[in-house]
Every structure is written in C-alpha cells, then in structure tokens.
Amino acid sequence: MTFKYLVKTVFLTEILKAMALTFKAFISKPVTRQYPEEPREAMPGFRGMHALVRDSSTGREKCIACGLCGAICPARCIHIYSDEDEDGRKFAKRYELDLLRCIYCSLCVEACPVGAIAMTEHYEYSDYSRDAFYMTKEKLLANWDKYMSGKKGQEYFKKFYHPLADDFAEYEGQALFRGKAAERTRDAA
Amino acid sequence: MEQVDKETSAREELTLSLGPQHPATHGVLKLVLELEGETVAKCTPHVGYLHRGVEKLGENRTYLSALPLTDRLDYVASMSYNVGYVVAVERLLGVEPPERAKFIRTMVSEMARISSHLLWLATHALDIGAMTVFLYAFREREWINDLFEMLCGARLTVSYPRIGGVRNDVSQEFLDSLWKFTEEFPGRLLEYETLIDQNRIWLKRTIGIGVVSAEDAANLGLTGPMIRGSGVPYDLRKFAPYDAYDQVEFDVPTGTNGDTYDRYRVRMEEFRQSNGIVRQCIEKLPPGPVMAPDAPKFTLPPKEKVMEDMEALIHHFVLVTKGPITAPEGETYSAIEAPKGELGFFFISDGSGTPYRMRIRTPSYVHALALPYLTEGSFVADVIAVIGTADLVLGEVDR
Numbered sequence: 046m047t048f049k050y051l052v053k054t055v056f057l058t059e060i061l062k063a064m065a066l067t068f069k070a071f072i073s074k075p076v077t078r079q080y081p082e083e084p085r086e087a088m089p090g091f092r093g094m095h096a097l098v099r100d101s102s103t104g105r106e107k108c109i110a111c112g113l114c115g116a117i118c119p120a121r122c123i124h125i126y127s128d129e130d131e132d133g134r135k136f137a138k139r140y141e142l143d144l145l146r147c148i149y150c151s152l153c154v155e156a157c158p159v160g161a162i163a164m165t166e167h168y169e170y171s172d173y174s175r176d177a178f179y180m181t182k183e184k185l186l187a188n189w190d191k192y193m194s195g196k197k198g199q200e201y202f203k204k205f206y207h208p209l210a211d212d213f214a215e216y217e218g219q220a221l222f223r224g225k226a227a228e229r230t231r232d233a234a
Numbered sequence: 235m236e237q238v239d240k241e242t243s244a245r246e247e248l249t250l251s252l253g254p255q256h257p258a259t260h261g262v263l264k265l266v267l268e269l270e271g272e273t274v275a276k277c278t279p280h281v282g283y284l285h286r287g288v289e290k291l292g293e294n295r296t297y298l299s300a301l302p303l304t305d306r307l308d309y310v311a312s313m314s315y316n317v318g319y320v321v322a323v324e325r326l327l328g329v330e331p332p333e334r335a336k337f338i339r340t341m342v343s344e345m346a347r348i349s350s351h352l353l354w355l356a357t358h359a360l361d362i363g364a365m366t367v368f369l370y371a372f373r374e375r376e377w378i379n380d381l382f383e384m385l386c387g388a389r390l391t392v393s394y395p396r397i398g399g400v401r402n403d404v405s406q407e408f409l410d411s412l413w414k415f416t417e418e419f420p421g422r423l424l425e426y427e428t429l430i431d432q433n434r435i436w437l438k439r440t441i442g443i444g445v446v447s448a449e450d451a452a453n454l455g456l457t458g459p460m461i462r463g464s465g466v467p468y469d470l471r472k473f474a475p476y477d478a479y480d481q482v483e484f485d486v487p488t489g490t491n492g493d494t495y496d497r498y499r500v501r502m503e504e505f506r507q508s509n510g511i512v513r514q515c516i517e518k519l520p521p522g523p524v525m526a527p528d529a530p531k532f533t534l535p536p537k538e539k540v541m542e543d544m545e546a547l548i549h550h551f552v553l554v555t556k557g558p559i560t561a562p563e564g565e566t567y568s569a570i571e572a573p574k575g576e577l578g579f580f581f582i583s584d585g586s587g588t589p590y591r592m593r594i595r596t597p598s599y600v601h602a603l604a605l606p607y608l609t610e611g612s613f614v615a616d617v618i619a620v621i622g623t624a625d626l627v628l629g630e631v632d633r
Contacts, residue, residue, distance in 0.1 A: 059432035066428050067366060076373050088380070092387040116555045119299045150302035150393045155401075156554045158540040158547070164387070202537065220406040222413070222516045 087166040090201075092149045094167045095142055095180065096188035098160060098198070106186055107161035110137040114153035114162055122146035123153060137182060144170070144178040160202045165192035246271060250614070254283050258361045258618045261628030263602065265609075265617065272613050277606040281599070284632040292592035296557025297323050297397060298534075300592070305391035307596060307630040311350035313382070313392050314572045315630075317343045320395045321476050322568035322579035327397065327561055329529045334522040335399035336478040341515035342385070342394060343477075343570075344508040345412070348419070349378040350573035350625075351501050351508075358498075358622035359430055362439045367429050374422055377415055384408045397558075398526035398533040409516055416513045423505055431502075440495035444608045444620040447492055454604045457597050458575025459500045460624065464492030470571040482514040494623040532558045557587020574598055574625050596630035 053059065078085060087093060098107045110127035128138035153162050165188055172178065180188075193201065253264035262283035268276040288307065292300045304319040305312040317339050324331065331339075356371035379389040385408050386394040386401060394401050430436045446456065448464040461468050469486040471479040487503035489496025525533055534553055535546035552559060563585040569578040575597025582591040601624040608620045 054434075059434070063366070063429045063433065066425055070370075076376075088383045088387070090387040091383060111551075113551065113554045117296075117299045119295055119302045148302055148306075148391065149388065150305075150391070151387065152299060152302065152393075155534060158537070158550055160537060219521050220404050220409045220519075221521060222409065222519055223406075 084169075087168055089166070091166040091168065092151045092164045094144065094165050094170055094188060094192075095147070095153075095185055096163050096165050096193055097140065097182060097185035098163055098193075099186055099189050106137070106140075106182065107159055108137045108140060109159055109161070110135050110140075111158065113156040113158065117152045117156040119150060119152065120146045120148045140182040140185065142180040142185065144180060145175065163189070163193060163198070163201055165189075167192050247275070252617065254280075259621055259628075260357060260626050261631075263621070263626060263628055263631070265605065265621075267609075267614065267617065269614065274609050274612055274614060274617060277609045277617070279602050279605050281602055281628075281631050284628045286633065288633045289592050289594060293589055296553075296587045297327075297561070297589065298553060298557060300589075301396070302391065302393045305393055307594065307633060308350070308572065308574065308598070308627045309390055309629050310353045310627060311346040311573045312390060313346035313394060314343045314350070314570070315577065316393060316395045317477070318568075318570040318572060318577045319579055320397050321570055322566065322581060323397050325568045326564075326566045326581050326583055327529075327532050327558060329398045329526050329532050331399045331477075331526050332523045333478075333520050334403075335524045335526075337481075337515050337519050338400050338404055338524065339395055340478040340482065341412075341512055341519075342382075342392075344511045344515070345378055345381065347508045347573040348505060348512075349375055351505055352378075354501065354573075354622075354625045355426065355498075358619075358625075359436075361618045361622045362436065364430050364433065364436060367426055370422070370425055370429070374419065381408065381412055381415065384411070396525065396533065398529050399524045403524050404519075409519070412512065413516055416509050416516070419509050420506065423502065427502065437495065439616075439619055440498060440623075441493055442491075443494040443612065443616050444623055445491065445493045446604075446608060450607070451492065454607060455600045456575070456604055457600070458571070458573070459497050459504065460575060460597075460601055460604075462487065463489040463497035463500045465490055470569055470576055474569065476568075476570055478515065478518075481518065482511050484508075484511050494619055497623050531560050553587075559585075559587045561585060561587065569595070572597060574627065574630075575601070594630075594633060596633065598624075598626045598628075598631045599633075602626055602631050 099105070100107045110125055112125050115123040115125055122143040124139070124141045125137050126139040127135055129135055149164070151164055154164055167188070189198065248269045250267040250269055251264065252267055253259040254262040259265065264280040264283065266278040266280065267274050286306070288303050291303055295303070301316060301319060304315045307315045352371045352375040356368040359367040382392055383389045385404060386392050446454070446464055448466050451461045451464040451466065457468065465488050467486045467488050472486055484507045487500050487507065489500050530546070530549050535543070535550055539546040540550045541547065561583050563583055565580070565582045567578055567580045569576050576595065577597060578595030580591070580593040580595065581589045584590040605620065605624065608624070609617045612620070
C-alpha cells in the first residue's frame with residue numbers, strides 16, 4: 046500500500062486519463078460514414094457483381110463457351126449451354142450465373158482464357174425476389190455496358206489480372222518501398 | 235411439482251444452457267454449464283452448429299479451386315488461412331515461390347494478425363464491459379480492410395495468395411498507405427492501453443481468471459497466444475519458418491502467470507511485433523516476379539500467353555478443369571502460425587488434381603475443447619472472459 050497506489054485508488058487517475066482520451070475523440074472529426082446518404086466508392090479492382098465483356102468490334106460477347114469458368118468455380122454457380130452459329134463458331138446460347146451461390150472469389154476471371162468475364166465495382170444489389178439475382182447473358186452484358194464501359198473496361202485486365210510469371214521482363218513501375226527516398230527529399234527541402 | 239422443487243433447492247444445482255445464440259459466445263457455440271450457486275461445476279462445450287464440411291468439400295475440388303474455402307474457416311483473418319493452405323500445397327507439390335511473393339505474403343499475413351487481434355480486443359473488452367475500446371479498435375480494423383480491398387478487391391474473404399505466389403502485384407499506392415498505417419498504428423495502440431491497461435474493472439476481471447500453467451497448456455494442445463501467455467515461447471514463425479519469416483526480425487512475447495491479463499498483454503505486444511514485421515517487409519520488398527516462373531504445371535500461365543502458346547493453353551485447360559494432375563503421391567503436414575495458434579493442413583495425395591484427404595488442424599477447435607479446464611470452478615461471469623481470451627472463431631471450430 047504505497048502512497049502512489051493510494052493516490053491512484055482514491056483519485057481514479059487511470060479513469061480520468063481514459064476520459065480525457067474519450068473527450069479528445071468527442072471533439073475530433075468523426076470517422077463514421079452516414080452510409081446510405083454518403084455512398085462509398087469501391088476501390089479499383091473491387092470484386093463486385095459480374096459482367097460479361099462485350100467485344101467492341103463485333104458488339105457481341107467475347108465468351109467462346111469453353112466452360113472453364115464453370116469448371117473452376119468453387120461454388121458451382123455458373124451454367125453454360127453452348128451452341129454453334131452459322132459460321133461454325135461456338136458461342137454461349139445461355140450463360141447463367143446464380144449470384145446467391147457465388148462467393149466472389151474471382152477465380153472465373155482468372156480461368157477465362159479470352160478475358161470474357163469481369164467483376165464490376167458495383168456492390169449495392171438488394172432486391173425483393175430471388176429471380177433478380179439469377180443473371181442471364183443479357184443481364185451480364187448490360188452490366189458491362191453500365192459499369193465497365195470505356196477506359197475502365199480496357200484497363201481492367203491489364204491492371205488486376207496479370208500474374209507476373211515467366212513472361213516477367215520489365216521491372217519498371219513495380220511498387221517498391223520509397224519511404225526513405227521520401228524522407229530524404231523532405232530533409233533536403 | 236413440489237417434490238421436484240424440494241430436490242433442486244436441496245442440491246442448489248442449476249443447468250444453464252449458454253448459447254448457441256448468446257452474443258458473448260462469438261458465434262454459435264453452446265456451453266452447457268452445471269452450476270452450484272454461481273460456481274461452474276461442469277462445463278460441456280457443444281460444437282457443430284456451423285459445420286459446413288470444408289474438409290470434405292476440399293476433396294471434391296482441385297487444389298486451385300479449394301482455396302476460397304479456406305477463407306471461410308476464420309473469416310476475421312482469412313489471409314492467414316489462405317497462406318497456410320498455399321504453403322501446405324506448395325510443400326506437397328514442391329513449388330518454390332519467388333522472393334517478392336514470399337515477402338508480400340509475410341506482409342499480408344501480419345496485417346491479418348493485426349486485424350484479427352483488433353477484433354479480439356474489441357469483442358473481448360466489450361464482453362467484459364469496456365465498450366469504448368470496441369469503437370477505437372474497429373476504426374483501425376476498417377483501415378486494414380480498406381487496404382485489403384485496395385490490394386485484391388475484397389475486404390474479408392480475400393483469396394489473395396495463389397499456389398506458387400500471389401494473385402497480383404502490390405501497387406505503389408497500397409505500399410504507401412500501408413507504410414502510413416504502420417507509422418500511425420503504435421500511437422493508436424497507446425490509446426487502447428490508456429483505456430483499459432490500468433483500468434481497475436479490467437484488472438479485476440482479467441487478473442487470475444482462466445489460469446493455465448505451462449505444462450497444462452502444452453498437454454491441452456493450446457497454441458498461439460494461449461500458450462505464450464503461460465510463458466512458453468512456442469511460435470511456428472520462429473521454429474519452422476515459412477515464407478520470409480527467417481529474413482525478418484521479431485520477438486516472441488510471453489507472459490508469466492498464464493491468466494487472462496497475461497494473454498491480453500501478449501497479444502498487445504504481438505501488435506507491435508507484427509507492425510514491425512510489416513515495416514521490415516515493406517523496406518526489404520525486392521523487385522521481381524510474384525508467381526513462380528518455373529512451375530508451369532502448377533501455376534496458371536499469363537493470360538496473353540494462353541491464346542498464343544500451345545503448351546500454355548494445354549497447361550491452362552488441364553489446370554483449370556482437372557487441377558495439377560502431376561502432383562506427387564504421398565502425404566504432408568504443414569503448419570503455420572495463424573493469429574489464433576497453430577494452423578495445420580494435412581494432405582494425402584493420390585497423384586490426381588484433387589487431394590485424397592484434406593484435414594485441417596484449427597487452433598480454435600482445440601481451444602474450445604480446453605474451455606472445461608479453464609472454466610470449471612470459476613464464476614459464470616468469468617466464463618465470458620475465458621471465451622473472449624480463447625479468441626474463438628466458430629467458423630474454424632466447426633469447419
């Protein structure tokens with residue numbers, strides 16, 4: 046029972062310290078976001094709702110109905126029914142994706158050899174019926190037009206689905222630690 | 235009726251069913267407590283409410299597509315579980331990831347450790363009665379989730395590592411903001427400690443609660459902060475280094491008494507060590523590829539090559555549809571240090587693209603089964619403190 050302990054016990058010093066911190070937080074800027082009023086932009090490359098890539102030259106889907114996305118899908122939520130058109134080109138007659146089964150791992154995007162499926166940054170999709178979450182080919186193509194048209198869609202596969210492996214040649218542009226360099230410039234200035 | 239009442243009042247015993255929907259059990263854990271007055275005479279954990287059959291599902295998926303299942307084991311530190319899975323598969327297949335991928339994986343698994351410990355601190359303090367810490371800890375956890383989103387597009391179920399490397403390279407923006415996080419995080423830790431470290435209610439609720447001696451901890455199979463709190467410096471990052479842990483410097487904090495407070499101190503110290511490891515990884519991050527260049531039979535080829543190179547196309551189709559069919563036969567057990575303890579993957583391979591058997595040794599399962607030892611003889615209120623200090627995540631208890 047030292048004097049220090051006695052002071053601490055009687056005057057509630059540790060509680061007052063904590064209350065001071067609470068007060069500091071009370072007058073500082075809040076970190077919470079009023080979500081529905083202030084919508085949050087997803088980061089680039091977010092794994093949201095799917096889209097089928099529309100080929101700008103033909104106006105049709107890029108998909109060649111090889112079925113690799115359905116094969117790698119851990120949730121088994123992609124169903125493809127293929128057909129041949131008059132030129133003998135294989136295409137997906139029906140391309141269906143059950144969003145309620147999907148686990149958003151993006152393995153389908155990696156498996157696709159032609160880059161025909163993408164994941165958009167759209168994440169707000171609540172609805173009243175289950176049918177709204179059963180995506181057909183038309184819905185998925187409309188997603189591409191709506192969320193990924195223009196530059197965003199062109200850069201998508203270059204930026205996020207490029208595992209640097211045996212073709213790795215150029216090092217420039219690769220992210221490296223530059224904290225010390227930044228400190229040096231700050232000191233010089 | 236009268237007779238029954240007499241009997242129960244004579245024995246003064248009460249069977250209390252805690253859970254499975256009790257918020258303080260962190261998920262769907264059910265504890266059947268036999269009480270004598272307010273003292274717990276017997277505690278029986280009932281697990282299995284969240285069973286999804288991940289091990290069996292893994293036997294029906296290829297090595298590549300079973301990876302997202304491991305996200306769902308411990309959903310608060312899914313990155314560590316992904317890393318544990320790919321390290322085990324790499325050891326089975328004999329794939330060596332490049333240096334840059336090793337450093338990135340070390341970095342992200344330490345971020346997952348910080349994130350997991352933040353959730354532990356928030357909910358543990360909330361259960362005991364300190365609500366303020368919850369709000370502070372979730373502020374930083376949100377930051378880490380944002381960083382994960384920047385890295386791989388998902389906040390919780392990341393699926394970021396891949397067999398032979400990682401999914402994509404880190405961006406400069408990510409590295410810079412992670413560096414900023416590591417600079418600010420020690421200050422935030424001091425804030426948490428201001429709130430509870432010396433708080434008299436916190437001390438009364440944690441000191442001397444759930445005591446486990448070093449010998450008993452080892453006999454019960456406890457790992458991670460649960461055994462380190464008892465003074466055993468058992469850490470797989472030191473004893474069996476994987477990824478880049480042999481190239482970074484860190485200490486293994488230990489406690490002395492093995493009570494709830496010591497385990498709290500161990501985890502608070504681990505925050506600082508993890509923060510240091512993340513900083514070292516950023517500083518030492520070498521340039522180079524992030525996917526093993528010399529394992530075309532186990533890693534997906536670059537997308538540009540698939541439609542140009544015949545061999546790459548064949549590898550791609552076979553890998554996606556059948557998995558790595560040239561996997562060597564045999565069995566392997568590989569363990570990593572997950573935030574909650576030793577996470578082990580045991581594979582039996584029959585040479586096909588899917589594992590013949592995938593067994594997962596999860597730390598929380600062992601810790602849940604140690605609850606009777608930790609709670610019997612203590613008060614009901616202390617059961618909540620012990621569940622909190624064991625850091626149970628029911629997703630990995632039930633698998």
